[in-house]
Amino acid sequence: MNDQAETASCADNHNPGLLTMDDARTRIVSSIEPISEQEEVGLWGALGRVLAEDIHSPIDVPPYTNSAMDGYALNSHGVEQGATLQVIGTSWAGKPFAGRVETGECARIMTGGVIPDGADAVVMQEVVQREADTICLQRPVRAAENVRPAGEDLAAGARVLGKGQRIRPADLGLLASIGVAEVTVTRRPRVTIFCTGDELRAVGQPLKKGEIYDSNRYTLYSMLERLGVEIIDLGVIPDQPAALEKAFGEAMKGSDAVITTGGVSVGDADYVTGMLEKLGQIDFWKIAIKPGRPLAFGRLGEGRFFGLPGNPVSVMVTFYQFVQPALRRMMGETPPPRILLQIPSATPLRKRPGRAEFQRGILETGEDGTLVVRSTGHQGSGILRSMSEANCFIILTEESSGVEAGELVSVEPFQGLV
Numbered sequence: 001m002n003d004q005a006e007t008a009s010c011a012d013n014h015n016p017g018l019l020t021m022d023d024a025r026t027r028i029v030s031s032i033e034p035i036s037e038q039e040e041v042g043l044w045g046a047l048g049r050v051l052a053e054d055i056h057s058p059i060d061v062p063p064y065t066n067s068a069m070d071g072y073a074l075n076s077h078g079v080e081q082g083a084t085l086q087v088i089g090t091s092w093a094g095k096p097f098a099g100r101v102e103t104g105e106c107a108r109i110m111t112g113g114v115i116p117d118g119a120d121a122v123v124m125q126e127v128v129q130r131e132a133d134t135i136c137l138q139r140p141v142r143a144a145e146n147v148r149p150a151g152e153d154l155a156a157g158a159r160v161l162g163k164g165q166r167i168r169p170a171d172l173g174l175l176a177s178i179g180v181a182e183v184t185v186t187r188r189p190r191v192t193i194f195c196t197g198d199e200l201r202a203v204g205q206p207l208k209k210g211e212i213y214d215s216n217r218y219t220l221y222s223m224l225e226r227l228g229v230e231i232i233d234l235g236v237i238p239d240q241p242a243a244l245e246k247a248f249g250e251a252m253k254g255s256d257a258v259i260t261t262g263g264v265s266v267g268d269a270d271y272v273t274g275m276l277e278k279l280g281q282i283d284f285w286k287i288a289i290k291p292g293r294p295l296a297f298g299r300l301g302e303g304r305f306f307g308l309p310g311n312p313v314s315v316m317v318t319f320y321q322f323v324q325p326a327l328r329r330m331m332g333e334t335p336p337p338r339i340l341l342q343i344p345s346a347t348p349l350r351k352r353p354g355r356a357e358f359q360r361g362i363l364e365t366g367e368d369g370t371l372v373v374r375s376t377g378h379q380g381s382g383i384l385r386s387m388s389e390a391n392c393f394i395i396l397t398e399e400s401s402g403v404e405a406g407e408l409v410s411v412e413p414f415q416g417l418v
């Protein structure tokens, strides 16, 4: 088919044909080598880091058989409803009872307390009648009732976390629960960023006619910060070849990746692609995606180069679709499944066939309690407010020519829960 011929030929540098979004992502990600250097980090510094090793539990969790309830530990064999038992001691959490529970006896026990020798069950305190040092059972007791066996959560030697996993809050807790104080993680990528544009001013400065505030560096910086990379920020570089060459030279030093915004189109002040061609290696791609069609991808020094478009929404869309998966691979992370929901659109959505579109949407609960998605409105690639208001992308395929109200659309939520 025509489409395929076009896609295949797009591997050539500067080919004006359009590469499909999935194809572009696959090519970029598969060309990335994971960082091989590793480092040891303590648990407090491990959140968000990517494990470079499998973790096996050195101990049983829980380490001893214990009570799931506040109550009385006893031997369930031969005790019947109405039996009276002598309370001979107490097993507190952290302070076990040293004696042995014999027939006709029981021990007071707290949640998390060690089950004393001779006992095999715990009866809840709510179902006994206590009088002085005896209890009277109000109902029969089953063996193992309210008992959490040693190793119930994890057996010693079991694999608890895998190489390539990004450490989340539950994982940190899990590591602590098995007594692991340090883990081996992949070194964080060093990512150099700068924005290009003569019109860009820093916040805090007054704007002259024709100037705008540089917002891309803030979105780019924070997307990278969330990802957990080390950021080297070179600021705003004017649209002058000499200034750009200096910035490229600086960025080349020790960066695993360089990310720029602006200057990758075909305007008279767009020098980024040319500079990459001069100082590095370039694959300049036009991708069938809206917003964000031009993307300069290549190598600079030892690192990878991502020249993102200048429009603020394009920066974010191309970052999430291409740069983030590439950096995650660089970090050694096993890619998590992509979460795409099929949700009815609250309104008709306009679109022309040809490019995949990342429209900004608001996912909300409709009157009947089910999810619907509505557009944030005007979808210009310069309208950053649309990203700020949105909580999801509405992804429309290349072929799509729009949808009617009520039709299902693919929705990619911005936020994961944990």
Ligand code: AMP
Binding pocket: 195, 196, 197, 199, 200, 212, 213, 214, 215, 216, 217, 261, 262, 263, 264, 265, 267, 309, 310, 311, 312, 382
């Ligand atoms: P360019 O890709 O350099 O042609 O830029 C495309 C559009 O994005 C222009 O309207 C620029 O003014 C705008 N733009 C470029 N860089 C930034 C930035 N750092 N912050 C906000 N807008 C930008």
Ligand code: MG
Binding pocket: 196, 197, 198, 262, 263, 269, 310
């Ligand atoms: Mg520009």
